[in-house]
Amino acid sequence: MIQLKRIRILAIALLAFSCSKNNETVQTPPLKVDVVNVKSESVLLEKDFVAHVFGKIDIPIRARAEGYLEGIHFQEGRMVQKGDLLYTVDSDPFQERVNTANSQLASSKVALTQAENDLARYIPLAEINAISQKDLDAAIANRDAAKAMVSAAEAQVRYQDIQLGYTNIKSPINGIIGKTNAKVGEYVGRDPNPVILNTVSLIDSVRVEFYLSENDYLLLFREYQEEKEKLNRRLQILNSFYLTGLFLIN
Incomplete structure (x- = not known):
């Protein structure tokens, strides 16, 4: 009976040894795993x-x-140069105003010539007391008024010329x-x-x-x-290090 037990124990030991041998021979190699290096970087986010x-x-x-x-006088969306003609507005009414202003200027010049001639005649007469001082003063005033009218007429001509120029719109x-x-x-x-x-x-x-x-x-x-909060925290940490360093030095 004892002999039979020994045989069973030996058989079990042989079987276990045989299994361990088999496990060692059929052991599978480790799996290959791909490794990726991960790094952090700033990413620009876009929004439309x-x-x-x-x-x-x-x-x-x-x-x-x-x-x-x-x-x-242009094509839309194209380049234009300074001074290029872009638009023209009907200039006939403005040209008529220029003509009227020139006519008034001519009349004013005629009146000035008349006043100057009158004054030229009155001066020698006043010197010999052939006319009164009042008449001479009136002739001088008429001459001065005629000059002012000529100046005003010339200004009106310039103004109407400017208005006429606005009918040509340039870049x-x-x-x-x-x-x-x-x-x-x-x-x-x-x-x-x-x-x-x-x-x-x-x-x-x-x-x-x-x-x-x-x-x-x-x-x-x-x-x-x-x-902003992150920046404030960093500044606080730096300030604390700075104060600690001063304390240690002292």
Whole structure:
């Protein structure tokens, strides 16, 4: 009976040894795992907004003369040079005013010549007391008044020439001209009709104008507050280190 137990124990030991050998021989190799190095870096987040683009300089082209638009002398969206003719307004009424002013100037000059001739005759007569001093003074006053009338008439001619010049609307700068706000035949220069006819823009650099929604504003403000708090904490830590260092030195 004892001999049988020994045989069983030996069989179990051999079986266990055999299993351990088998396990050692069929052991699978370790799995290959891909390793990735992780690093942190700043990432730029982009967001789209609806915006208006403006030129570095935007010059409105105004109709300073009232009248019917006779001509448009440019192509929209093209480059124009300073002094280029852009629009022409009906100039006939302004030319008539210039003619009237010139006529008044001519009449004033005739009156001045008459007054000077009268004065030239009165002076020798006054020297021999052939006329009274009152008549001489009146002749001098008429001559001076005639001179003033000539000066006023000349100023009126210059003014009407300026008004006539406003019928030719030219570019004030080099730049790109936009879309016209008035068409040929339209009355311009007085509200509610078009007064600003167009815009010439200098675009060597541009300005962009856009608006934030309430949510975007709050998000940016929150991020700003968080960054500000982080900066304040860092300053507090640096101040504490500085004060500690001073204490240790003392």
